[in-house]
Amino acid sequence: MKTVVLGLDRKLIRSTIRCGWMLVVLLISFGLTAPLSAQDNLADVISRGERSVVRIDVSGPQGNSIGSGFIVAADGMLVTNVHVMSGASSAVAVFEDGRKFPIKGTYIIDAPRDICVAKIDGTNLPIIPIAPAIPRKGDQVVALGCPQGLSFSATRGIVSAIRLRDEFRDMVGRPKAEGTWIQVDASISGGNSGGPLINSEGQVVAMSTLGSTGDAQNLNFGISNEDISRAIGLAKSASLVELKDGVGKVEMAEVSPETSKSMITRGEIPASALEEYIARGRREYKDLAKDLRSIATDAKKRLETMRKGEIGIRGDIPADVVLERRNTNERYYFRNDGVKRARVAEQQSYVSKLEEVKAMLKPVASDDAVFALLMHGGPYLDPRDAKKIGFMNEAVVLEAFNEHDVIVVYNDALYLLWVKSTVGLSSGQTVQPTPVFVAGTETMLSSRGTRSVTVLNTVTETELREAMFGKVDPALAELRTWKDSSGSFSIEAKFVKFSGGDVVLEDKAGKVMNVPVARLSAEDRQLLGK
Numbered sequence: 001m002k003t004v005v006l007g008l009d010r011k012l013i014r015s016t017i018r019c020g021w022m023l024v025v026l027l028i029s030f031g032l033t034a035p036l037s038a039q040d041n042l043a044d045v046i047s048r049g050e051r052s053v054v055r056i057d058v059s060g061p062q063g064n065s066i067g068s069g070f071i072v073a074a075d076g077m078l079v080t081n082v083h084v085m086s087g088a089s090s091a092v093a094v095f096e097d098g099r100k101f102p103i104k105g106t107y108i109i110d111a112p113r114d115i116c117v118a119k120i121d122g123t124n125l126p127i128i129p130i131a132p133a134i135p136r137k138g139d140q141v142v143a144l145g146c147p148q149g150l151s152f153s154a155t156r157g158i159v160s161a162i163r164l165r166d167e168f169r170d171m172v173g174r175p176k177a178e179g180t181w182i183q184v185d186a187s188i189s190g191g192n193s194g195g196p197l198i199n200s201e202g203q204v205v206a207m208s209t210l211g212s213t214g215d216a217q218n219l220n221f222g223i224s225n226e227d228i229s230r231a232i233g234l235a236k237s238a239s240l241v242e243l244k245d246g247v248g249k250v251e252m253a254e255v256s257p258e259t260s261k262s263m264i265t266r267g268e269i270p271a272s273a274l275e276e277y278i279a280r281g282r283r284e285y286k287d288l289a290k291d292l293r294s295i296a297t298d299a300k301k302r303l304e305t306m307r308k309g310e311i312g313i314r315g316d317i318p319a320d321v322v323l324e325r326r327n328t329n330e331r332y333y334f335r336n337d338g339v340k341r342a343r344v345a346e347q348q349s350y351v352s353k354l355e356e357v358k359a360m361l362k363p364v365a366s367d368d369a370v371f372a373l374l375m376h377g378g379p380y381l382d383p384r385d386a387k388k389i390g391f392m393n394e395a396v397v398l399e400a401f402n403e404h405d406v407i408v409v410y411n412d413a414l415y416l417l418w419v420k421s422t423v424g425l426s427s428g429q430t431v432q433p434t435p436v437f438v439a440g441t442e443t444m445l446s447s448r449g450t451r452s453v454t455v456l457n458t459v460t461e462t463e464l465r466e467a468m469f470g471k472v473d474p475a476l477a478e479l480r481t482w483k484d485s486s487g488s489f490s491i492e493a494k495f496v497k498f499s500g501g502d503v504v505l506e507d508k509a510g511k512v513m514n515v516p517v518a519r520l521s522a523e524d525r526q527l528l529g530k
Contacts, residue, residue, distance in 0.1 A: 052196075054070065056093055068192055068193060068195030077107070079116070080207075145208060180226055181223060266404065276388065284379055288378065350432075357377070396408060397430075406419055408456075414453055437458075491505065
């Protein structure tokens, strides 16, 4: 059992859990540096810089995520982190004024420096200049971006140090990292990833890449302007690779648990635990289906309640969203319109997914229906059941840090959760309902002493799918001829994924189509393990 360090005050935790109002809070960073002598000028610099900053909404096979980026050429050249675009099958850049542009593709993917140079369609877009020289220790900086994907924000700090490659590798445990890294004490959260760190003249001196919190709050890093300029120069002569061609493949290895810093050692989930979880799903199919229908109904009601929510938080509560519960009545209060739109959109997406699963639920349990249930509403998680899997719902983030570690409150207790990526996770956000493996315990040091905390590992869709259907032949990722059961239809395409009772295929022209597995030839179904 190892020791991890987290600077959380247990009094804060108790008040968050037990207060009469249920607060969904965005915790505020304290300890800002002394104000600049020209505050009005700083406000102008931030205002100009934010015109070039975008929120990046990413969609992919593993779900949705949010990051930031910034425009460096008027025709739409954009810089962000590689890990922001991780696994993307589509992505949209959203400006502060509400304009939206699909990200067409990428010019450069530099995983060791976590730099991705991408392209959106646009003309006369506002650009942000790159500083001509590395900043000095003590220079003041502002981090621009979209933490939690809500309103565009700015946090201020100073350059704490300049870290060269070898020193940076040792400090954060990234043996493959390259480049020069700027250490700052400006607050960086998940949604800031890919956003610019600017100086007092509005020039980019680094890109927010890695943030940590707790007892090491000044250990926040951005890849340097020197490295960003190099990547932009290479991008000018590079060919555009369309996003559909698989931006995610390169960086997925870079952010895997073996190559990235995490307090939790995330090993393989035992086959026996996966098999037991699947067996429970089959045994409890009828009850789970009934529960999911009830959950879907409640989710719809909550969506309507959120839509009726009011703008404005009463009192001095440091929250972006407050849920007030009085007896059986609920009422939402939102900090502003942007927060409300984001939260309503998240809930709508969740409702739509539950409706998809409901449509698959037949009186007789099919493998596809059981799989969908286990991913979206499986047997209850009891954190006391070590080395077993259960379904976790309604867990709230207290703190997300490093690339995989999240402290959550679940059933009024604290847990240390490993997730595939902390991008887009911020304090107060509800974790997407998911199956979880109870891995064991770690010793946590907080400001109030030592305590043990249970470690939970999220079960990925790939892990559960392979346990249930077997591994898909790698050859299916290459172009091959697929036939229907009657032999009257065939198509040359490659396997993308399963979606409910369909197999998703992509032809050589890039067109994606859903084909019911039941309609495929016996040979194709055998290859798919169906």
